[in-house]
Amino acid sequence: MRWNLLGLTAVCLLPLSVAAQKSTAEGIAEYRAMLADGNPAELYEARGEALWKQARGPKNAPLTQCDLGKGPGVVKGAFVELPRYFSDTGRVQDLESRLLTCMETLQGFSAEAIAKTPFGRDEQKNIESLVAYISGESRGMKFNLPQAHAQEKLMYAVGKQVFYQRGGPYDFSCASCHGEDNKRVRLQDLPNLTKNPGAGDGFGAWPAYRVSSGDLWGMQRRLNDCYRQQRFPFPGYASDATIALGVFMGVNGKGGVSTAPALKR
Amino acid sequence: MKKTYKQAGMLALSVLLAGCATGPSPQQVAEATQKVFKSSFRDQGIAKTSWLDQDASNKACSEAQGAALEPQLAKSIEEANLKTIKMPSDGKFLGDWKEGEKIAQNGRGMTWTDKPGSANGGSCYNCHQISKEELSFGSIGPSLYNYGKLRGVADPAAAASKPIVDYTWGKLWNSKGYNACSGMPRFGHAGILDETQLRHVMALLLDPASPVNK
Numbered sequence: 001m002r003w004n005l006l007g008l009t010a011v012c013l014l015p016l017s018v019a020a021q022k023s024t025a026e027g028i029a030e031y032r033a034m035l036a037d038g039n040p041a042e043l044y045e046a047r048g049e050a051l052w053k054q055a056r057g058p059k060n061a062p063l064t065q066c067d068l069g070k071g072p073g074v075v076k077g078a079f080v081e082l083p084r085y086f087s088d089t090g091r092v093q094d095l096e097s098r099l100l101t102c103m104e105t106l107q108g109f110s111a112e113a114i115a116k117t118p119f120g121r122d123e124q125k126n127i128e129s130l131v132a133y134i135s136g137e138s139r140g141m142k143f144n145l146p147q148a149h150a151q152e153k154l155m156y157a158v159g160k161q162v163f164y165q166r167g168g169p170y171d172f173s174c175a176s177c178h179g180e181d182n183k184r185v186r187l188q189d190l191p192n193l194t195k196n197p198g199a200g201d202g203f204g205a206w207p208a209y210r211v212s213s214g215d216l217w218g219m220q221r222r223l224n225d226c227y228r229q230q231r232f233p234f235p236g237y238a239s240d241a242t243i244a245l246g247v248f249m250g251v252n253g254k255g256g257v258s259t260a261p262a263l264k265r
Numbered sequence: 266m267k268k269t270y271k272q273a274g275m276l277a278l279s280v281l282l283a284g285c286a287t288g289p290s291p292q293q294v295a296e297a298t299q300k301v302f303k304s305s306f307r308d309q310g311i312a313k314t315s316w317l318d319q320d321a322s323n324k325a326c327s328e329a330q331g332a333a334l335e336p337q338l339a340k341s342i343e344e345a346n347l348k349t350i351k352m353p354s355d356g357k358f359l360g361d362w363k364e365g366e367k368i369a370q371n372g373r374g375m376t377w378t379d380k381p382g383s384a385n386g387g388s389c390y391n392c393h394q395i396s397k398e399e400l401s402f403g404s405i406g407p408s409l410y411n412y413g414k415l416r417g418v419a420d421p422a423a424a425a426s427k428p429i430v431d432y433t434w435g436k437l438w439n440s441k442g443y444n445a446c447s448g449m450p451r452f453g454h455a456g457i458l459d460e461t462q463l464r465h466v467m468a469l470l471l472d473p474a475s476p477v478n479k
Binding site for chain 1: 288289293294295297298300301302304305306307308309312313314316317318319322323326327328330331375376377378390391392400401402403404405441448450451455456457
């Protein structure tokens with residue numbers, strides 16, 4: 001495994017420097033194609049499926065009765081309809097906040113303690129695998145977030161405000177990088193998340209295996225790193241601002257095809 | 266009896282549908298957004314929740330959601346920002362373009378993983394093409410290649426160059442003085458770069474010896 005990752009890093013450096021001479025998108029697409037048959041996210045998917053079925057936590061129970069929005073235990077197709085409103089919690093929840101609910105109610109873990117755990121450690125590590133498995137079960141399906149409930153509509157509207165909210169010492173908002181077509185930071189293409197195809201492509205690629213960090217990142221971790229680079233204060237794990245952004249991006253990406261868990265630089 | 270139920274049902278349904286069609290009111294959205302911001306963010310390292318507080322520019326430009334501001338509002342924001350610009354204390358505008366290139370390359374600084382007191386980069390290449398040699402540049406801002414040359418700056422110290430030199434310093438110090446909703450950080454005003462660093466970036470853009478003007 002370790003050697004595999006080292007090899008991957010070496011392979012990834014070469015096409016990226018070549019990419020400077022070609023178009024960036026071409027280079028990166030080529031590099032992704034090279035690795036398409038060996039996306040390390042598959043290892044996380046397999047581990048996630050095992051974790052889903054394994055009796056764990058203080059209550060020694062599996063997650064197989066977890067309701068991700070399509071009824072207890074239904075995993076297929078759940079990811080492309082999240083975030084959505086859940087009547088048992090009275091909240092709009094994304095995949096990760098919903099997993100916290102299930103891990104607390106079914107398995108007896110403390111959702112608060114997991115939310116405070118740094119990314120990549122302990123139960124956060126397990127969540128990486130769980131989101132890889134759950135998103136993978138909807139691979140190739142189209143995003144179709146429900147917008148019928150008043151709370152879902154409200155969270156979309158809030159997400160739009162959050163997206164355009166400028167602040168911090170650099171005056172940045174999400175829209176600074178993701179509000180227009182055909183923009184790049186350095187060589188990195190930036191999806192326009194306000195409409196398709198950018199919203200579907202961008203939102204629909206996470207969770208993803210991130211080669212530069214050698215970890216599988218869920219959407220929560222992706223948004224957290226966006227906010228770090230946006231020079232904002234720290235968004236809480238599964239906080240409403242991050243969920244509202246998920247609703248905004250996911251609804252904008254309606255009809256886009258989910259490629260998660262994808263492979264990212 | 267049955268008919269009445271049916272009518273009542275239809276009425277309830279149409280009220281529900283009307284509710285669906287209209288969605289939340291602007292006031293509901295504003296209140297919910299405020300609550301969401303308050304509950305979602307916390308201090309981490311140098312990054313503080315006070316960073317969410319907005320001045321007139323950030324408030325107006327957030328609300329506009331990418332659309333143009335009313336000309337009157339834009340003008341008042343630009344005037345207020347122009348007033349914040351501090352010209353160099355010793356009257357010296359240009360430093361060393363080689364140092365400027367390093368600052369332009371450096372995208373670090375002011376995140377919650379950065380240490381307090383460490384020098385920030387200018388992140389210039391993140392958004393702009395600058396020298397021809399650096400191929401890894403962003404496209405959020407306009408190309409700055411040949412910045413001085415295109416503006417006829419043969420001698421930055423000459424009187425004829427003064428308007429461009431002043432403008433460039435001002436734009437780096439506080440971009441919102443010239444464009445209320447500019448996407449560029451206010452490097453001087455926000456304390457991202459100090460006077461010495463700004464002089465180096467100025468040289469990168471305006472010094473005829475800089476690769477930018479080759």
